[in-house]
Amino acid sequence: MQELQNTTNNIVIAIKEFTRSIDSSNDYRGDISSLIQVTSNLELVNLDYWERLIRSEINNNLHSAIRSKWEIWFQPSVKLTWLGIVHGDGYKREKSLRALSEGAPNAFFLALFVRRLNDWVPQVRKAAREALPSLIKSTAPEHVAEVLCMLLLSWHSWGKMEETDKQIFLDMVISEEISLLLKSRLISSTSGPMPLLLSQTGRTGILDNHLNEIASAAVQPYVRAKAYRSLFEGRITWVESRKWQWIDKYYGEKKLIPIIAERKIDVQIPFLELLNKSAVDRSPIVRQVSAEFLIRNIESLGIQARIFAEKFAADKSSNVAEQGKFVLRKLNEKALENDIKN
Structure with a gap:
């Protein structure tokens, strides 16, 4: 809470510096360098709050500056540029968007x-869309990579953003450089909704060739499990979207259910290689995934199935051990059937 208040105070101070800097020497554009500095390390959350704060402070400070700094009969046309994209007037937001001619100074302004x-x-x-x-x-x-992460995690709640805009944005940012930045974040992040981020990046093939590395090296076990x-x-x-489904029409009860989409990935890694790696993962969350796919492929693994089943049956995780014991029971039943036939 204290950090939020400190950042709020710093932004307020930066906007005051911006309004004081507006004069004819800079074509009434003002200097937003202080605001850029304050927001450069700002996490891309609470963006509604930051937009409202910036809009409110600009309105208050510009009004004061015009009354105290300029004659009442001469009110210059202040060029808000980047700050204009959060203006309360839609016409001015549109005008500011079309006037931007340089790249975003940091991820915060790109997010706005x-x-x-x-x-x-x-x-x-x-x-x-056009700019x-x-x-x-x-x-x-x-x-770009930082804003892409923010967007992938939040756009399911953006009711006015069209699906075509989502795909256009993804098509624009797909590059080897961006994929390496995303991979690094997914592997190194110790907290945050990284499994959700990995899922949403599945809309494109940007990380397909890095999935094996993510499965092996990601810090968060749920990320490794998703990759495996x-x-x-x-x-x-x-999750493509969510829609309401009736539970009980009589009582007017309904719930939001996820609409799942999928895409085939063209990554050829031998099944046994994946099974070997996931079976010795340090997290039972991943070993459960490994045991699940052992169960799905009992018939095709031959003697290897029993080796893995015995390993899982001795696992310190009760859930993994139960899966291993299940496979052993199935294998023993199959062996008994064969003995009876012979």
């Missing part, structure tokens, strides 16, 4: 821009 794809004014969404390609090309890849499952199945799934 991308959020205009979900703006409540259609003309603003159109302006953002986005050149902006992406001229923005540092690390900023995708490799075992040869497909990756994600």
Whole structure:
């Protein structure tokens, strides 16, 4: 809470510095360098709050500056540029979007821009859509990757952003450089919704060739489990959207259910190699996935099935051990049937 308050205070101070810097020497554009500095390490959450704060402080400070700094009969046309994209007036947001000619100065400002794809004014969404390609090309890849993560995790709640815009954005950012940045984040992050992020990146093939490394090296076990499952199945799934489903119409009860989409992945890794690696993973969450696919492939593994089953049956995790014992029972039943036939 204290960190939020400190950041709020710093942003308020930065906006005051911006409004004080507006004069004819900079064509009434002002200097937002202080605000860029304050927001450069800001986590891309609570963006609604930051937009409202910036909009409110700009309105208050510009009004004061015009009354105290300039004569009442001369009110210059202040050029808000990046700050204009969160203006309360849709026309000014649209105008600011179309006036941007340089890349985003940091991930925070790029996130504010991308959020205009979900703006409540259609003309603003159109302006953002049209300006986005050149902006992406001229923005540092690390900023693009950070905003891509934010977008993939939140756009399911963006009711005004069209599906075509989502795909257009993904098509624009797919590159080897971005894929390496995403892979690094998925592997190194110790917290946060990284499994969800991995699922959502499945909309494209940007990480297909890195799934094996992610499965082996990711810090979070659920990320490793998701990567292994995708490799075992040869497909990756994600939540495309959610829709309401009636539970009881009489009592008016309904719930949101996820709509699952999937895409085939063309990554050829031998099944036994995946099984060997996942079976010795340090987390029972991953070993459970390994045991599950052992169960699915009992018939095709031959003697290897018993070796793995015995290993799983002795696992310190009760869930994994139960799966191993299940396979052993199946193998023993099969062996008994064969003895009777012979």
